[in-house]
Every structure is written in C-alpha cells, then in structure tokens.
Amino acid sequence: MKEAVKVLGIFGSPRRGGNTEILLEEALRGAEKEGASIDRLDLSDFVITPCKECHGCDDTGKCIILDDMEKIYPKLLEADVVILASPIFFYGVTAWAKALIDRSQALWAKKYLLKDPSLGKEGKRRRGFFISVGATKGQKVFEGSILTVKYFFDVFNADYAGELLFRGVEAKGDILKHPEALQQAFEAGRRLVQNP
Numbered sequence: 001m002k003e004a005v006k007v008l009g010i011f012g013s014p015r016r017g018g019n020t021e022i023l024l025e026e027a028l029r030g031a032e033k034e035g036a037s038i039d040r041l042d043l044s045d046f047v048i049t050p051c052k053e054c055h056g057c058d059d060t061g062k063c064i065i066l067d068d069m070e071k072i073y074p075k076l077l078e079a080d081v082v083i084l085a086s087p088i089f090f091y092g093v094t095a096w097a098k099a100l101i102d103r104s105q106a107l108w109a110k111k112y113l114l115k116d117p118s119l120g121k122e123g124k125r126r127r128g129f130f131i132s133v134g135a136t137k138g139q140k141v142f143e144g145s146i147l148t149v150k151y152f153f154d155v156f157n158a159d160y161a162g163e164l165l166f167r168g169v170e171a172k173g174d175i176l177k178h179p180e181a182l183q184q185a186f187e188a189g190r191r192l193v194q195n196p
C-alpha cells in the first residue's frame with residue numbers, strides 16, 4: 001500500500017480559535033481529505049528556548065539545548081509537507097515561530113557545514129507552505145516573514161510551494177468575513193498532498 005503523505009502543521013499563534021488557527025485547520029482538513037496523515041504542533045504549548053548562538057551545533061548538527069525542540073526536529077525531517085501558520089507580529093512571524101526557526105540553525109549546520117547527504121541535492125525533497133494574516137493593509141506587511149520562512153524551509157529541503165496571506169484581519173475570527181479564505185485554505189491543503 002502507498003504510504004500516506006505526512007503533513008506537519010505548525011501553529012505559530014498563541015491565540016486559540018483565532019484567524020491563523022481557523023485557516024490552518026482548513027488547510028489540514030483539505031490535506032486529510034486527500035488521504036494525508038496529519039500532525040499539528042501548537043507552538044505555544046512547547047518550551048522552545050531561543051538560539052543562544054553558541055555554535056554548539058556546528059560540529060554535530062545537533063543543538064545542545066535540551067528542550068521541546070528535541071521532539072520537533074524529527075517531525076520536520078519526517079514530514080513530506082510542512083505548513084507554517086503564523087500571524088504577523090511587528091512585521092515578522094511570532095516569537096513562538098521565530099524561536100523554532102532560529103533553532104533550526106542545527107539543521108542549517110547539518111546541511112551546510114557538515115554537508116549531510118540527507119539534506120543535500122540527493123536527499124528527500126519536501127514542500128513548505130506559509131499561511132499568515134495581518135491587521136493592516138500595508139503592501140509590505142508580509143515581506144519580511146516570507147523571506148524568513150523561505151530560508152527556514154530551505155534548511156530541511158522544503159521547496160516553497162506557496163502561501164496564503166490575508167490583510168485587514170485583526171479581531172479573533174475576522175477571517176470568517178472573507179468567505180473565500182476558508183475555501184482557499186482547504187484547496188491549498190488538498191493541492192499540497194496531490195503534488196507532494
């Protein structure tokens with residue numbers, strides 16, 4: 001039997017039932033509809049210490065900080081598709097998401113310093129998708145985060161497969177005022193599994 005595509009949803013907002021969670025859930029529902037196996041990480045439930053820039057990972061590809069990231073590294077590597085969902089906080093992703101991203105420096109070291117073949121050209125390719133919302137309508141509101149997320153995806157060989165971004169979304173549930181948003185998230189989830 002063909003193995004199910006593994007989709008990892010990373011929920012980077014601390015606000016439950018908020019706009020990001022609604023969109024992420026729809027995307028995961030779409031992926032599940034296509035037969036994917038789903039795993040979701042709610043970052044605000046995890047203890048993720050920010051990177052200390054000790055370079056402890058340079059020689060091993062492993063972080064020396066022992067916290068919940070130990071559970072998250074294998075999940076990133078096992079996934080076929082990673083969906084990172086974070087609202088915009090001060091023109092970036094949330095601190096919850098950024099802590100995880102910075103700690104992926106250990107994977108960066110594994111890939112670029114140690115040239116581990118599993119993260120090289122011959123290694124498994126993954127797909128990454130970014131979901132975000134912001135309260136303002138500024139043209140540049142997502143620019144910084146998109147770059148951050150692209151470089152994050154690169155460390156575990158995830159091609160940037162697309163994004164779903166909504167401006168002018170502030171209060172909890174505001175996203176429901178965009179009726180097409182939920183459908184778009186559902187379809188994005190489906191597509192990510194159809195073309196893993």
Ligand SMILES: Cc1cc2nc3c(=O)[nH]c(=O)nc-3n(C[C@H](O)[C@H](O)[C@H](O)COP(=O)(O)O)c2cc1C
Nearest residue numbers: 013015018019020087089090091134135136169170
């Ligand atoms: C600390 C903080 C910083 C924020 N910074 C921005 C910002 O720079 N630009 C913006 O458009 N919205 C900003 N927002 C608004 C959130 O992105 C917006 O309310 C979003 O809908 C929250 O998503 P959630 O319901 O999934 O948590 C900020 C909100 C908070 C709490």
